[in-house]
Amino acid sequence: MMNPKSRVQEWEADHVELIPGMPDDVAVDCLARVPHGSYRSMRRVCRGWRSAAAAPEFALARAEAGANEDLVFLMQFGNPVAGDDGAPENAPAYGVAVYNVTTGEWHRESSAPPVPMFAQCAAVGTRVAVMGGWDPKTFEPVADVNVLDAATGVWRRGAPMRSARSFFACAEAGGKIYVAGGHDKLKNALKTAEAYDAEADGWDPLPDMSEERDECDGMATVAGDRFLAVSGYRTGRQGGFERDAEWFDPATREWRRLERVRAPPSAAHVVVRGRVWCIEGTAVMEWRGERRGWLEVGPYPPGLKAGTARAVAVGGGERVVVTGAIESEGGGGGHALWVFDVKSKNWTVVRPPPQFAGFVFSLASVRV
Numbered sequence: 001m002m003n004p005k006s007r008v009q010e011w012e013a014d015h016v017e018l019i020p021g022m023p024d025d026v027a028v029d030c031l032a033r034v035p036h037g038s039y040r041s042m043r044r045v046c047r048g049w050r051s052a053a054a055a056p057e058f059a060l061a062r063a064e065a066g067a068n069e070d071l072v073f074l075m076q077f078g079n080p081v082a083g084d085d086g087a088p089e090n091a092p093a094y095g096v097a098v099y100n101v102t103t104g105e106w107h108r109e110s111s112a113p114p115v116p117m118f119a120q121c122a123a124v125g126t127r128v129a130v131m132g133g134w135d136p137k138t139f140e141p142v143a144d145v146n147v148l149d150a151a152t153g154v155w156r157r158g159a160p161m162r163s164a165r166s167f168f169a170c171a172e173a174g175g176k177i178y179v180a181g182g183h184d185k186l187k188n189a190l191k192t193a194e195a196y197d198a199e200a201d202g203w204d205p206l207p208d209m210s211e212e213r214d215e216c217d218g219m220a221t222v223a224g225d226r227f228l229a230v231s232g233y234r235t236g237r238q239g240g241f242e243r244d245a246e247w248f249d250p251a252t253r254e255w256r257r258l259e260r261v262r263a264p265p266s267a268a269h270v271v272v273r274g275r276v277w278c279i280e281g282t283a284v285m286e287w288r289g290e291r292r293g294w295l296e297v298g299p300y301p302p303g304l305k306a307g308t309a310r311a312v313a314v315g316g317g318e319r320v321v322v323t324g325a326i327e328s329e330g331g332g333g334g335h336a337l338w339v340f341d342v343k344s345k346n347w348t349v350v351r352p353p354p355q356f357a358g359f360v361f362s363l364a365s366v367r368v
Contacts, residue, residue, distance in 0.1 A: 032061035169218030174225035181213035189214035268309035273317035
């Protein structure tokens, strides 16, 4: 049996300093300041750097160094006007674009696997799950799931959803990604729901909602541990959006209804610091409960065309990023981003490069 001292000596003999002549804790502090855009290159330098970047302590080191970056992942159609590389002839491509809110940089996830049309995304921790959508050849819903670890840049095939679906509600709540509603290959609205554990790579079937909900919105509720499915419509009422919602309580595994939550059908919903917000035709509104209803909390994004918005909170609710079409008298205004500072209540308009000015169907945010 080897004594403990021999084990330590063996480890010291095999250990290679991350940066020669520098203590490893100081080296990790240096590596933590590397911009996220250089992560892939940094990980290729050596095994030690790759291991250091994958360790949980690395994320803590970035936070302590003030080096965190907020990334928004956009499920986006290519912009035909820009001549997007890889776009099929006579049809826009659909894939994953990334906007770095911290640095203002854009890039496309070129290493991503093929993405079904109208696939949606949600994030838990540093993992971004791309789920469902339409098969681009048959236009039928799929159950496909692909997961990106934004901290390492590595994609993997995830366990498929238990039901093929598209145009569903999805969001992270309590460390899991929930999906609910949408429609099947016969265009029947669904009331089924399931929850994904990204770490275990498994799906948990949930009880059905009380109503079918096609094209519903999904978000986390006040405590951040409950999933909310907002509005949607039943099979027999195509486009007839309901004004109610349902939230899932994981403690009781039951759905509960909320009446009169739906803002105008053109609204985009998002949860900001535990509050449900919507961006609609005149202002940013906050839901204050069934008795008080909606209260204005900010101005409407300047130049955003009504009915085109998608929204996500970033930086723990410090900002809200909204995507949508630009209002233009002559039409053809393209698409842009609007960033709302929650504290100052000011909007900043972000005009993306032409190749990133296509329509965004779904988006999620990650802090790395």
